């Protein structure tokens with residue numbers, strides 16, 4: 001990747017992303033409504049594999065299930081990556097899992113934190129969410145066209161910086177570790193861990209990333225509450241199927257859940 005040098009944080013980002021084969025273009029923005037929306041527009045107009053959108057602030061950051069994502073300036077990594085992997089559409093979820101594993105790895109390397117993954121792809125430290133992932137996929141028939149992989153990683157927010165409604169469930173690398181964390185080093189650690197996972201996913205079809213994701217899962221083997229379109233029920237998570245669906249057992253029957261909100265039951269609640 002060659003580009004005109006930029007100063008400050010964007011310049012440091014530019015220097016870092018140049019080291020990665022799967023970042024081919026950088027779109028730095030001081031503020032955007034949503035990096036996923038920017039990346040979707042770029043992908044639909046033919047932007048190549050590796051186009052990477054990073055913003056200092058999002059004014060309408062998007063989360064799963066139509067929710068918002070708080071994205072204040074200077075404290076987070078709000079990024080969306082256009083990837084065009086040679087995978088069938090029903091295996092696109094493995095790219096998101098690779099990203100969840102890579103975020104957990106980056107949290108360990110830059111903040112010394114042990115992060116867990118809550119199905120389908122929230123990254124938590126001690127039960128609080130430090131990162132959310134929003135993958136938007138386009139495919140034509142049997143072929144995957146692109147994935148926009150959106151990553152919202154809370155780096156340096158103090159607890160009071162989070163909106164009150166989810167202050168007790170959110171954390172940043174700083175609030176969880178007790179010290180400020182370098183955003184650029186965190187980005188570099190994430191990109192390095194992601195490229196490793198992504199390359200091995202393309203080599204082995206997903207076996208290793210499934211193993212790494214499962215080892216980090218804080219859901220499998222646990223009693224949970226599931227909130228689906230059909231209501232709320234208690235179950236035990238027993239595994240994931242080849243499509244990434246969560247396998248849950250209730251009343252002696254195992255069923256595959258494709259979309260739901262998972263709540264972990266605390267000890268004593270089961």
Ligand code: BTN
Pocket residue numbers: 033034035036037058060061062063064065067069071077078079080122131132133134150151152153
């Ligand atoms: C979730 O947990 O609900 C997913 C949150 C995803 C947020 C990231 S921030 C960067 C990218 N741009 C967006 O608008 N959303 C994702």
